[in-house]
Amino acid sequence: MQGSSANNSALPIEERYHPGKEVYRRLHEESLENPEKFWNEHAGIIEWYRRWEKVLDDSNPPFYRWFVSGKLNLSYNCLDRNIKNHRRNKAAYIWIAEDGTEKIVTYRGLHKRVNVLAAVLRDLGIQKGDRIVIYLPMLLEAPVAMLAAARIGAPFSFVFAGYGASALSERIRDSGAKLVITSDGGFRGGKVVELKKVVDEALQETTSVENVIVVKRTGTEVDMVESRDLWYHDLVADRNDYVEPEVMDSNDPLYILYTSGTTGKPKGVVHGTGGYAVWVANTLEWAFGPTEDDRWWCAADVGWVTGHSYIVFAPLILGLTSIMYEGSIIHPGPDRLWKIVQDYAVNLLYTSPTAIRTLMRYGVQYARMHDLSSLRVLGSVGEPINPAAWQWYYTNIGKDRCPIIDTYWQTETGGFVMAPANGISLPLLKPGSVTFPMPGIDPVIYGEEGAEVKPGEKGYFAIRKPWPGMFLTLNNDPDRFRSAYFDKFNGAYYSGDFAIRDQDGYYWLLGRADEVLNVSGHRLGTIEIEDAIITSEEVAETAVFGKPDPVRGESIVAFVVVKDGFTGDLNLGNAIKGRIRETLGPIYIPHEIHFVSSLPKTRSGKIMRRVVKAVALNQVPGDISTLENSVSVDEIRDAIEEFRKESG
Ligand code: WTA
Numbered sequence: 001m002q003g004s005s006a007n008n009s010a011l012p013i014e015e016r017y018h019p020g021k022e023v024y025r026r027l028h029e030e031s032l033e034n035p036e037k038f039w040n041e042h043a044g045i046i047e048w049y050r051r052w053e054k055v056l057d058d059s060n061p062p063f064y065r066w067f068v069s070g071k072l073n074l075s076y077n078c079l080d081r082n083i084k085n086h087r088r089n090k091a092a093y094i095w096i097a098e099d100g101t102e103k104i105v106t107y108r109g110l111h112k113r114v115n116v117l118a119a120v121l122r123d124l125g126i127q128k129g130d131r132i133v134i135y136l137p138m139l140l141e142a143p144v145a146m147l148a149a150a151r152i153g154a155p156f157s158f159v160f161a162g163y164g165a166s167a168l169s170e171r172i173r174d175s176g177a178k179l180v181i182t183s184d185g186g187f188r189g190g191k192v193v194e195l196k197k198v199v200d201e202a203l204q205e206t207t208s209v210e211n212v213i214v215v216k217r218t219g220t221e222v223d224m225v226e227s228r229d230l231w232y233h234d235l236v237a238d239r240n241d242y243v244e245p246e247v248m249d250s251n252d253p254l255y256i257l258y259t260s261g262t263t264g265k266p267k268g269v270v271h272g273t274g275g276y277a278v279w280v281a282n283t284l285e286w287a288f289g290p291t292e293d294d295r296w297w298c299a300a301d302v303g304w305v306t307g308h309s310y311i312v313f314a315p316l317i318l319g320l321t322s323i324m325y326e327g328s329i330i331h332p333g334p335d336r337l338w339k340i341v342q343d344y345a346v347n348l349l350y351t352s353p354t355a356i357r358t359l360m361r362y363g364v365q366y367a368r369m370h371d372l373s374s375l376r377v378l379g380s381v382g383e384p385i386n387p388a389a390w391q392w393y394y395t396n397i398g399k400d401r402c403p404i405i406d407t408y409w410q411t412e413t414g415g416f417v418m419a420p421a422n423g424i425s426l427p428l429l430k431p432g433s434v435t436f437p438m439p440g441i442d443p444v445i446y447g448e449e450g451a452e453v454k455p456g457e458k459g460y461f462a463i464r465k466p467w468p469g470m471f472l473t474l475n476n477d478p479d480r481f482r483s484a485y486f487d488k489f490n491g492a493y494y495s496g497d498f499a500i501r502d503q504d505g506y507y508w509l510l511g512r513a514d515e516v517l518n519v520s521g522h523r524l525g526t527i528e529i530e531d532a533i534i535t536s537e538e539v540a541e542t543a544v545f546g547k548p549d550p551v552r553g554e555s556i557v558a559f560v561v562v563k564d565g566f567t568g569d570l571n572l573g574n575a576i577k578g579r580i581r582e583t584l585g586p587i588y589i590p591h592e593i594h595f596v597s598s599l600p601k602t603r604s605g606k607i608m609r610r611v612v613k614a615v616a617l618n619q620v621p622g623d624i625s626t627l628e629n630s631v632s633v634d635e636i637r638d639a640i641e642e643f644r645k646e647s648g
Contacts, residue, residue: 023425031439039468045281047081048072049247062486063473064466065251066275073245074254074277075151078316079111091321094344095140098187098327105140117148119241124211126179128153128246133177135168135199137161137186138326141215142302143312145181153246155253160303161186161195164585169202171258172209174268174475179211185218189328196222250274256475257305259411260525261484262515268475269411276414279469280314283415283438287405288377289423290320294347297323305411306381310350329355334362335369342370350379354520356389357551364396372397377422379405382521383553384511390431408434408509410495414469417441418507433506440467443507445499446489460513461499462492517546519554522587532584533558536576538566543599545613555591559612559636561599568595594639598632616640
């Protein structure tokens, strides 16, 4: 990066940019002025079996279809193509176990594993169009399973291994999966997380699954149900198959990934094949500018969209070497992440603000224990990065020479939509700003009434034009696809986030504008948590909201009213937490549960979550003239006061 805002700020805005920023701006302009030409060129990042007839079919909005009737296979693009292109013996993944064991798998090795599993899946009756669920921790078998599914054209739905049984069974039911791939368990923070047990419980509530393939990782004892459950290592032993990749249509679904929305039912975001692939590969190039010999480390979990796009598909399409780390970044000590950077000479590091803030809390001395000079670019994703964390990352980790690539995007967008572009030409950065739109993105910020806001005003972030990485639909729910995303602002894609565009044209993403929480970069629905709490027989009603948290971004706070005859105490609080761990999974456990005798409601009986939150956070609750029971407000105040005293 050249210059700094301090010595450049007297210059007119255009000259203050890194001179190369003009290249970024021009590429962006071209992409919107002549999308046909732009995407005809940039779709060449993929090897197609048959070229598309039309770049974009926008005849049936919001169901946009990209690269119409183009044919391709992503397992082919991630594997076979790299083998042909001299990357046969190049490492695709360097996998590091939490205990330090290392496994290197080359493109050839990955190709072999994927082909064998693809053949096994076929033998088990999985055909093109059948769905499978993958419920695995950070093991090499995760990308292998995703690519094997892609090879035979079976859309997969990866369920993050931190989800509990009811979350898993709901996803199996909605996707109609015929087969589940899981493991006995996983290692995290020195502990064993049992997974097969969760699958067994989830399957009691579903009917579609015929087989479960179980990877052995922890050696934990598991129940194998006869004729349903099969060991992965038995199935693949002594095989050396080659499976011809299915010829997929550009708009055939590649995967379904469930994410939280504003109702209790998670949304099954369906991604297609061609547009998605073109998007993830190009955005990784534009934003990070990886080179052939780089070691790329996307330190997300493979079960989230960040892992799907930037641990699996984009880096493999580009033929990169990725680091994949099994466990906790602070195990066995707070220098673990930095040690991995040193030991494997990581060049491009991509992590989350929560991880940065956690490591920042432990202190810079842990980073100083290791040589971080291999680092060239630092990335961030998942939540707004506060300027203090940005500066710490920039100064202490990047030593003032690595740009911070803060990437804003969502499960729905497929890949980055807003980010500085090291691979095109970097704009001058501002700590905490995602800077500019990626090529092809036409961002807009609307006010409540649907008119564009002025520079410097906060509004709702939306995208006016379709882009290749956008999702195709919501599984089983095209109506919700339209109503949740395209109705609010007259056909533009509405993200659910607040944003500001400043006087210099820089964008600042400010967090969710709806009832979705962002806890440590995990997207959680308020209503999902409320629904889970309410299933406890002791509970009459509840209100959940997010409270600003210096490390996690937000923490989960629940106010609970118990039914007559029950007592709201520590025991009940712990019991509720325990049940949420089992059903939704540990990431959903409230950090605070407060018991009160009533909640503020409107006269029509609707709980006013907005008021609960404002009062609890000691803010002005706004208009409470429609409030039915004002005593409840005092009670919330008292509960918070009490909690503050107790927790010091
Ligand atoms: C938030 C994760 C600010 C945002 C890739 C979005 C961000 C939600 C950023 C999507 C960022 C993600 N700056 N906010 N750089 N990145 N978000 O679907 O609220 O798990 O709507 O996708 O995370 O979360 P999701």
